[in-house]
Amino acid sequence: MNYTVVEKASGNLSAGIGFSQVQGIVINANVSQDNVFGSGKRVNLAFNNSNYATNYQLGFFNPYFTPDGVSMGYNLGYSKRNAGQVNIANYSTNVLNAGVDWGIPLNEFDQLRFGMDAKYTTLSTPDPSDTTYICPSEANAAYCNSYGGNPFKDIVTSPNTSKEITDFVKDEGNKFLTFSPSIGWTHDTLNRAIFPSKGGQQRFSALATIPGSDLQYYKVSYKHQMYLPLARDLTLRLQAEIAHGAGYGNTDSLPFFENYFGGGTGSVRGFRNNTLGPRGHITSSTKRECNDTSPNPVCDLPSGDNPRLNSPMGGSNKLIASAELFFPVPFFAETKSVRLGTFLDAGRIQNGFGLNNMKYSAGVTGEWLSPFGALSVSFAYPINANKDLGDQTQPFQFNFGQNF
Numbered sequence: 001m002n003y004t005v006v007e008k009a010s011g012n013l014s015a016g017i018g019f020s021q022v023q024g025i026v027i028n029a030n031v032s033q034d035n036v037f038g039s040g041k042r043v044n045l046a047f048n049n050s051n052y053a054t055n056y057q058l059g060f061f062n063p064y065f066t067p068d069g070v071s072m073g074y075n076l077g078y079s080k081r082n083a084g085q086v087n088i089a090n091y092s093t094n095v096l097n098a099g100v101d102w103g104i105p106l107n108e109f110d111q112l113r114f115g116m117d118a119k120y121t122t123l124s125t126p127d128p129s130d131t132t133y134i135c136p137s138e139a140n141a142a143y144c145n146s147y148g149g150n151p152f153k154d155i156v157t158s159p160n161t162s163k164e165i166t167d168f169v170k171d172e173g174n175k176f177l178t179f180s181p182s183i184g185w186t187h188d189t190l191n192r193a194i195f196p197s198k199g200g201q202q203r204f205s206a207l208a209t210i211p212g213s214d215l216q217y218y219k220v221s222y223k224h225q226m227y228l229p230l231a232r233d234l235t236l237r238l239q240a241e242i243a244h245g246a247g248y249g250n251t252d253s254l255p256f257f258e259n260y261f262g263g264g265t266g267s268v269r270g271f272r273n274n275t276l277g278p279r280g281h282i283t284s285s286t287k288r289e290c291n292d293t294s295p296n297p298v299c300d301l302p303s304g305d306n307p308r309l310n311s312p313m314g315g316s317n318k319l320i321a322s323a324e325l326f327f328p329v330p331f332f333a334e335t336k337s338v339r340l341g342t343f344l345d346a347g348r349i350q351n352g353f354g355l356n357n358m359k360y361s362a363g364v365t366g367e368w369l370s371p372f373g374a375l376s377v378s379f380a381y382p383i384n385a386n387k388d389l390g391d392q393t394q395p396f397q398f399n400f401g402q403n404f
Contacts, residue, residue, distance in 0.1 A: 268360070278351060317353060365378040
């Protein structure tokens with residue numbers, strides 16, 4: 001008996017395009033070689049770009065670092081993020097990062113991970129803007145009429161980012177070098193990676209910047225999801241996520257650009273992405289000039305400040321939970337690439353502990369693994385939204401991705 005063995009191609013080139021309500025068009029590309037120079041090691045180069053972020057990542061992975069299955073990887077990357085594009089306060093970050101990590105299989109279902117990362121972060125905030133109102137003026141009729149139509153000139157200076165951010169930059173600067181060891185644990189008993197119907201998954205992670213870093217903080221998170229088959233084609237998914245971060249040493253609190261966010265797909269659907277939780281504060285100041293020689297009561301009014309709430313800032317504590325019941329599409333029960341569901345979501349983002357400010361939503365969802373990528377759609381009713389407190393709702397939400 002003769003056998004002919006042909007080595008399969010170990011290289012891979014992929015590209016994709018997707019669309020998200022929050023990030024807009026998302027473009028990605030990836031080049032990888034799983035057996036570089038016949039060594040069994042993998043090298044990959046990845047690129048991702050959207051309105052929110054641009055990422056470049058170079059990685060090296062050795063799945064057989066030790067004979068008993070310990071893996072080791074290196075990564076080098078650059079990312080640029082514009083938070084104002086995704087419903088967050090107006091700032092941007094440029095990050096250079098380098099890291100190494102080890103994966104240790106404990107058994108068939110459990111794995112430990114240890115890592116060490118170095119990051120150099122540059123923070124940018126927009127300059128304040130001035131708006132001049134010369135009254136009377138038809139172009140600014142509403143503003144001018146609110147002061148009785150008398151002649152005057154106002155110069156209104158508005159910061160374009162939150163006071164919390166400007167105070168942080170004043171205290172800490174805008175460039176930070178940090179070193180952070182991390183640990184992670186994963187327990188996975190899902191029966192399949194896509195559309196599982198039974199089993200569960202738990203993930204725990206923790207990191208802390210070491211003393212001597214420009215910023216000193218730590219972050220801890222835990223996520224648990226369970227799939228319970230109730231009938232042949234009826235599956236209940238329960239999931240919860242909790243996370244906490246804080247500063248220590250010379251850093252008073254978790255840096256705002258490390259905050260947690262909630263709302264939208266994967267969180268509390270029906271609320272706009274990233275809008276749950278604390279909002280920043282912004283104060284515009286008014287300088288009044290009067291050159292009118294006739295008596296003008298407006299000129300006797302003092303210049304003043306106008307404080308108001310700004311965009312979401314996120315928070316140092318996160319709690320998200322959901323219950324979702326999946327079932328097949330009527331008349332297409334044998335089609336395994338499509339499913340429908342009903343859900344109840346709950347969650348809150350804040351800077352303290354407790355169950356205050358919990359938000360709830362309920363609705364229906366649909367998911368389709370199309371030949372062009374995954375499509376998810378949800379229609380949600382925000383149960384306790386309060387627009388007077390700044391809650392932003394979005395009942396219809398979707399995401400679509402494509403690879404080719």
